Amino acid sequence: MNISIAHTHPKTLLNKGTGYLSGYTHSLNPFTGCSFGCAYCYVRQMPVSTFRGQEWGTWVDSKQGAAMLLAKELRRAKAKGPVTIFMSSATDPYQPLEYKEKVTRSLLEAMVCDPPDFLLVQTRSPLVRRDIDLLQRLGERVRVSMTVETDLDEIRRHFSPYAPPIAARLKTLQLLAESGVPAQATIAPVLPSSEAFAHLLRPLVNRICLDDYFMGDGSGGKRTRRLGIEALYTELGLEEWYDSAAWRIVYERLKKVFLEEQIFLNQDGFAP
Numbered sequence: 001m002n003i004s005i006a007h008t009h010p011k012t013l014l015n016k017g018t019g020y021l022s023g024y025t026h027s028l029n030p031f032t033g034c035s036f037g038c039a040y041c042y043v044r045q046m047p048v049s050t051f052r053g054q055e056w057g058t059w060v061d062s063k064q065g066a067a068m069l070l071a072k073e074l075r076r077a078k079a080k081g082p083v084t085i086f087m088s089s090a091t092d093p094y095q096p097l098e099y100k101e102k103v104t105r106s107l108l109e110a111m112v113c114d115p116p117d118f119l120l121v122q123t124r125s126p127l128v129r130r131d132i133d134l135l136q137r138l139g140e141r142v143r144v145s146m147t148v149e150t151d152l153d154e155i156r157r158h159f160s161p162y163a164p165p166i167a168a169r170l171k172t173l174q175l176l177a178e179s180g181v182p183a184q185a186t187i188a189p190v191l192p193s194s195e196a197f198a199h200l201l202r203p204l205v206n207r208i209c210l211d212d213y214f215m216g217d218g219s220g221g222k223r224t225r226r227l228g229i230e231a232l233y234t235e236l237g238l239e240e241w242y243d244s245a246a247w248r249i250v251y252e253r254l255k256k257v258f259l260e261e262q263i264f265l266n267q268d269g270f271a272p
């Protein structure tokens, strides 16, 4: 797919943590737009996408001068109290453009120099491995949240064909564990998965986050309904998984191999 790329010079980077992210003081997006273009992405419904006039997933703005700006904003924010950062809420900080642009890496470098109290790195990309050296330096102040919505790659391809394969994400979780970087597997949104899923995750993580469209899209599932996601389930003959109780199927399977206190639901799963 052709992605249109632009370079922007933002005046601010840190946004106040509100709504779903109210447990955080700030959110941080190295890019605007996301070339993974997942079919269920709730950002499709937000002004950043709807006012753009271009299909979500086909454009990305790379924020220039980001590290310097962050260093300044971080200094100011830390002078006022504890700083907890969610990176990222409306983009993937390790989407393909990051290979070349290294905006996210530069932000991590700034945070290694002047660490926030906590940083959650939310991604579905194996590129996060490149920055293990920096993540290690943040120690217990960081957690990588790796989205793994299903263990079935044919399901992943149906819902988010431009996102990295599941096997690469699982391998990345293994590398993070071996490197001592705190990490969680984030099954969000819950997609149809197999009985083996929980067993695949067991050796890789001690923390699971589980969320779905109905709990987690910020509108009780209304945003997702407007995206027409249900039709994708119908095409696959898996309508029973488009249900506000479907997360329980996965939860019960996880409970057989994880301790209950290792499984976090909805907002709790993303909390600092």
Ligand code: SF4
Pocket (backbone or CB within 6 Å): 034, 035, 036, 037, 038, 040, 041, 042, 043, 089, 090, 091, 092, 124
């Ligand atoms: S990776 Fe995240 S931000 Fe990017 S399209 Fe998918 S859900 Fe949206």
